[in-house]
Structure formats: structure tokens, C-alpha cells
Amino acid sequence: MMAMNEVETVYMPGAASTASSWRFSTLAATAGRDFAYLLAVFCISIIELVVWITGFALTIGLLVLIIGLFVWVATAYTFRGMATIDRRLAGWIRGKPIPGVYRPPSDRSRVRTVSADPQTWKDFGWIVLNSIFGFALATVAVALTVVVLSYIVMPLWWWAIPDPHTQYGTLNLGIYTVNSTGKAFVTTAIGLVLLPLVVLLNHGFAAGHAATAAFILGPSERQRLNARVRELATTRADVVEATNEQLERIERDLHDGAQARLVALAMELGMAEEEMSSDPDAARETVRKARDEALNALGELRDLSRGLRPALLQDRGLGTAIEDLAQRSPLPVAVTVTGTIERTPETVQTAAYFVVAEALTNAAKHSEAATARVSVERTDTALAATIVDDGKGGANPHGSGLAGLQKRVRALDGRLDVISPPGGPTVVRAEIPCA
């Protein structure tokens, strides 16, 4: 089958999908799904009718009192809930989710935010529309389907209809009356003829309904762009903040580390100079201390510059840099790399590197872990880095190091998840999209 499909795909690219979609099981599944959808629409549209009439009446009725505003917000949120269900269902039929884009709560009052959001009004319009036309459509579809199905299974139940005039049951279909098993089978035949029509009708109704839902409930281009702009503004501000925090940390590290050591070193040397003539032994000892101080300062500067821009990452790529991190970690760390991570944008590699570095540092410092595992995976669309340790868990994802990395990763449209239940294990996973 597999091979045949491949052949067909090669010679007739269009035919393969058509052929498979006409297979009976697929057809039955589609028909079942369409019917289930329309049944759901039928139920929901009734609830929606009740909801919008109640919400509307209450809001209008109470608007003279302040409480009406609260009722309005509650109504709008109920609409939102209903619309979310409709979005899910329609997304299921369409095979791709319909995003619901709402304005986030702002400093302005809830009433204003909700009222100013175009999606609130689109939800409202949709719910009114769906409660009338969606209901009508679903009623017709469900009723027709039930009738046709009942025709098909007529031989099984026609006798059960009580009729006071005969000893058997009768069912008047208008053209003829089902009063024998033979006529019942004729009805089955009619039902089987009508079934494809009903299936087709259901399919059209379901697709049309879902498309309308997607149109009204999905974001318009403008809403989509607005949401994207908001997101970009947030992540941009986050990046600036993260950068500032990082600069502050670097300044403090320099001040507390190398600078202080160099001051001490200069002081030692000054004293050594004074002691040279009076107490050469003391001078020698002081110079020795000064040299140690110089070496310490060098070490601290080296660590600091590595933390700023790991030279190995730029020179040899992410794989080698992570191997290096693993070797320098006090814990035994197993590293797995899948996919060609070299063909990843440098910014993405750098972000992934720092996530691994921070997670390993935390694992060694705070988690009391015995071992850690790092896996880096490059798929066609993303780079994912996962760090797992067997420590005691309870890591705070909002701790300064991880929070800064979260901002960094989010700015690249990626996500950073920290799962660290008390008792462990801790899992840190960053996934950054890249082509």
C-alpha cells in the first residue's frame, strides 16, 4: 500500500490524496465527524440563545444601576467562553486551530477594555447569528440525518409503531404505508439512496458553518498584527531589561572580583616596595601574595569573559561548546546531540548555550544533583535544548538567571519551560524556532 502510494505520488501527484480520501473508512469518519459537529452546534446554539437573551436583557435592564456594567462584563466573558468552545469545534472540523485574539487586561477599567475590544462585539454578533441560523441549519441537518438513518433501519423497528387499526404497526410515509417487512426493506433502499445526499449536505453545512465561525471568531489581519506588535513590544522591553540586568551583574562581578583583587594587589606591591630595604623577607612574602592576587584576578577575568562571549561557541559551534560546558561542570554530564545543529542561526545557538550553561550551573550549585543529562535536538523548524538533573527539584523559574534567559528565548519567539517539582527531577527545556 505504502509503495503504491509512493508510485502514485510520483506519477500523479493529485490522485493519491483523492484516492485515499474516497476510501470508505475515511468517508465514514468524515461523515461521523460532520454529524457530531452539527449535533454539537445544535446543542450549543440553544444554550447560546438563552445566554445572549439573558445577558442582553439583564445588562439593558440594570444599566441604569452601576451593577449593569458588571453584568455586561460577565456577559462578555460568558460570550468569550461560548466563542472559545465554537472555535475549538470549528477548528477541529477545519483541521487547524482558530486563534482567539483578545486584548489583554490593561490599566484601564475592565469594562472599557472589554467594550473596546472588537472581538467582544464579533463574539456577540456570532452568538446571536449562531443561535438563530446555526440552530436552524443544525436542526435541519440533524433531523434529516435521523430520518434517513431511521429509513435504513426500518425493517428492525417498523412493527413497533402501535396502530389501533391493525394488529401490526404501520408507518405512513405519505407515498405508501409501511405495513409489511417487504415495504420496510423498500424504505431501507430509499434510505440508502438518500444517505449520500445527507452526508454531502452535512459535509457542506459543517464546512460552511465552521468557515463562518473561523471568519467571525478568528482574528482579522489587523487584530493579528496588533497582537503581534504587542507581543514584540513586550519581548523587546524584556530584552532591554534583561540586558540591563546583565550589565549590572557584570559591573558588580568586576567590582567585587577583579577590581578588588587588583586594588589589593597594587596595595601589596606598594607595601613590598616600602619593605624592600627595611625587611626583605617580609617584602618577598608580600610580593608572593601579590602574585597570587594577580593570578586570581586573571582567573576571574577569564571566567567573566567566558560568561560574556564563549569563544569556543563562535569558533567551534554549539556542540563543542556544550561538550566543554559538560566537562567543566563538577557533575558528570551526558550530552546527546541530534540533527545538524551547525546550521542554526548564531543567535539561536548562543541562547541555547546560555540556557544549558545556566541550567548546569544551577544543577551543580543548588539542586544537589548527582548527574545531569543534556540533549540538543535540531529539527527542521526548531532547536530544542533539554537539561535534566536528578537533584531535589524546587527550582524557581523566576530566579534571576532563568528569568533573564526566558526573556532572551522569548525574544527569539521561543519558549523556556522549567519543570521542577519538589523532590525533583528538574527539567529545563528551551525550544527556539528556526528554519
Place this chain on the structure above:
Amino acid sequence: MRVIICEDHALVRDGLERLLGNHGFDVAASVDSPGAFLAAVKRERPDVCVVDVRLPPSFTDEGVRAAIEARRQVPGLPILILSQYVEQTYARELLTSGEGGVGYLLKDRVADPKQFVDAVRRVADGGTALDPEAVARLLGRPEREGRLELLSPREREVLSLMAEGRSNKAIAEHLVVSERAVEKHVSNIFWKLDLPATGKDHRRVLAVLAWLQASE
């Protein structure tokens, strides 16, 4: 001479203790936070204090604030501030009281024990010790409106050397002129900056302060 050291880096603190100890100072207390410093000042009543600018908890300007507070509690308490950077705002804040006994030096100056110890002694004696770096920075600034415009270039030069805490004699040596000439410049500066001679004053400090304020 009794000294209190307030410095949060153990290394630098140890070094300062040794350095000042070597030069005949008696280290009355050596602490690492503003709270401990103020308590030590109250308890020990030292002749001079050496304080780091950046101290816990926020590591910004706690040292300056602690110094100002200490001088509020013990007026005229000589304090030498050590800093990694030159911030003239801090220098001005320290000198605002108009009294002497204030120093503000870059930490780098500890590399020359003799000069550093001289600065500590000068501050202890009620003089000033402003870091040459700070002075140079101020000199490099564009001129502003103010009384300082009345000063001649030579008088400015003398004023900047005064800010570093040099005596008339040292200034004369530096400028290769007679001490008499320096005295004349200094009195001209006092006159132009409207600093009348009163009984117990710190006109040299006030002159430096006026200069710092003018170059704000």
C-alpha cells in the same frame, strides 16, 4: 592615631589594616557595613575613618551616606572615602557641610602607601584630599556662568591644587613660584569667591566647594 576602616572586600580591608598599621596607625575597628561603621564610630570616636563608597546592602553609595550620617552624629569627624570611580556628586555631598576633614580618593591611590598615608593624615588634621583624577575631570569641563569666571587661569590652577589638599608650600613647589606668590593667589581666590576670613573657618574647603558647585 586611631582609625576605623569600613570596606566590604576582605582582601582590600586586610590590606588597608596592614598598610595603616605599618605606618603607625592604630586600627580601632575594621568593619564591612554601614551599620557596623556607625556603631564603631559611636563607640570608638576615632581620629579618622577610611570608608569604601560601595557597601552592602545595595552596593551603590552607602559609604557616602554613612559618612554623611557619621559626620552628622560626630560633627567634623574626619573621613576619607575610597571609591572605584570618581563621582563629583559624591565629593560635593561630602563637602557640603563646609567643614574640613574630608577626603575622596580613587582606590588606586593605595598603590602608593606614602602618598595615601599622607592623605589620611591630612584629612585627620582637618584638611581635604580630593583625588587628582576628580580635579582633572572638573578642570576639563566647559565653563559655566558663575563667580569662578572671575578667576584668572593661574588662580584656577591654584584652586585645583588646593582641592587636592595641597598646602601653599606644596603648591608653590609644584608651580615653581614663591610661597608668597601662592599666598597672594589664594587670598585673591578667597576675595573673588566672597569668602571672608572669620575666626575658625575652612576657607580652603569652602573655596573648593564653591568650585565643585560651579562645575555642576
